[in-house]
Amino acid sequence: MCLRNIVARTLAIGLGALALHPAASVAAGERARPIIADRRLEVGAGEQADLPLYLSQDWTRPQPGITRAVLVLHGRQRDAHRYWHTARMALARSGLPRAAVLLIVPQFLDDADVLARGLPPQILHWSAGGWMAGLPAHGPRPLSSFDALDAIMARLADRGLLPGLRHVVIAGHSAGGQLAQRYAVLGRGPAVLQKAGIGLRFVVANPSSYAYFDARRPVPVDPEACPGFDRWKYGLQDLPPYAGRPAPAADVLAAAYAARRIIYLLGDADIDPQQPALDRRCAAAAQGPNRLARGLAYSQAILLAHPDAPQRVVEVPGVAHDGRAMFTSVQGLAALFAWPAAER
Numbered sequence: 001m002c003l004r005n006i007v008a009r010t011l012a013i014g015l016g017a018l019a020l021h022p023a024a025s026v027a028a029g030e031r032a033r034p035i036i037a038d039r040r041l042e043v044g045a046g047e048q049a050d051l052p053l054y055l056s057q058d059w060t061r062p063q064p065g066i067t068r069a070v071l072v073l074h075g076r077q078r079d080a081h082r083y084w085h086t087a088r089m090a091l092a093r094s095g096l097p098r099a100a101v102l103l104i105v106p107q108f109l110d111d112a113d114v115l116a117r118g119l120p121p122q123i124l125h126w127s128a129g130g131w132m133a134g135l136p137a138h139g140p141r142p143l144s145s146f147d148a149l150d151a152i153m154a155r156l157a158d159r160g161l162l163p164g165l166r167h168v169v170i171a172g173h174s175a176g177g178q179l180a181q182r183y184a185v186l187g188r189g190p191a192v193l194q195k196a197g198i199g200l201r202f203v204v205a206n207p208s209s210y211a212y213f214d215a216r217r218p219v220p221v222d223p224e225a226c227p228g229f230d231r232w233k234y235g236l237q238d239l240p241p242y243a244g245r246p247a248p249a250a251d252v253l254a255a256a257y258a259a260r261r262i263i264y265l266l267g268d269a270d271i272d273p274q275q276p277a278l279d280r281r282c283a284a285a286a287q288g289p290n291r292l293a294r295g296l297a298y299s300q301a302i303l304l305a306h307p308d309a310p311q312r313v314v315e316v317p318g319v320a321h322d323g324r325a326m327f328t329s330v331q332g333l334a335a336l337f338a339w340p341a342a343e344r
Helices: 003-013 080-094 109-116 146-154 175-186 187-197 250-258 289-303 324-325 330-337
Strands: 040-043 052-054 070-075 101-106 169-173 201-204 261-267 311-316
Touching: 003 080, 052 080, 052 146, 052 169, 070 080, 070 146, 070 175, 070 330, 080 101, 080 324, 080 330, 101 146, 146 169, 146 187, 169 175, 169 324, 169 330, 175 201, 175 250, 187 201, 201 324, 201 330, 250 289, 261 289, 261 324, 261 330, 289 311, 311 330, 324 330
Parallel strands: 070 101, 070 169, 169 201, 201 261, 261 311
Antiparallel strands: 040 052, 052 101
């Protein structure tokens, strides 16, 4: 789809009719108590801080047969077990040999999960939703969810453990899509993989919002009525501590982001402006009336600014806000497991 058609379609979806308001929606299932993943990865040095995760193979010993790793990020409900099931289903449908693919599904818990489950103090936990934006954990140490992803990337880049690894995919749906997109903006892990000669692709599926690189938005916004519209996680003002001090300049981050291989995987039926988990804060509403419109508008903005960026939009016909349907669709399977010759 050409950029001019994307603009026309975005407008047709209803950008012009959207009323901005500052109220936040209450996400469905936000207080659900998730099943806790069965494996652990120690993140950072110093006081122990562990990230729960699911793994399809043992990555603590050499696995020369693994050539691909697919990292799947869960949604707001922290339901890693459901995404773990989806990832395994997708791999089975891909036709690839299971022994050649390492599936990884990390779990980012919030404070209430740790209390409700009586988890040990070394388990990482964030504020409700703080992990989506790479904010510091509330315990046991103020590590970012981006630090946790960096630890996973470092393990994947260990040639002593994974000498045959060639390709990594970081895929997230909904809130996981938010985490994936923002990690593509600030994350250090991609450079570690590149140094090890490992290709990386991001799959950003149906997030509620994106991190913009300037103050322009698809829907006109009054900064006085919506003062946070350009702050992180919606823009680059007030970046989280993970970004460092002084924080990188916007043009530097934009150029690095434009060099990332990214597929914006969008359900063409994810158009409900009242969908319970949709972010309806004014900062998110300025990006469009629904997830499809927001994804089309954001990808258009990136490709207009960087026409040669290795990024593309892939729409999944007939799918609304459903992570399993997205990742097990024909388009989703290709995004997760197919590698064009140009990327090999």
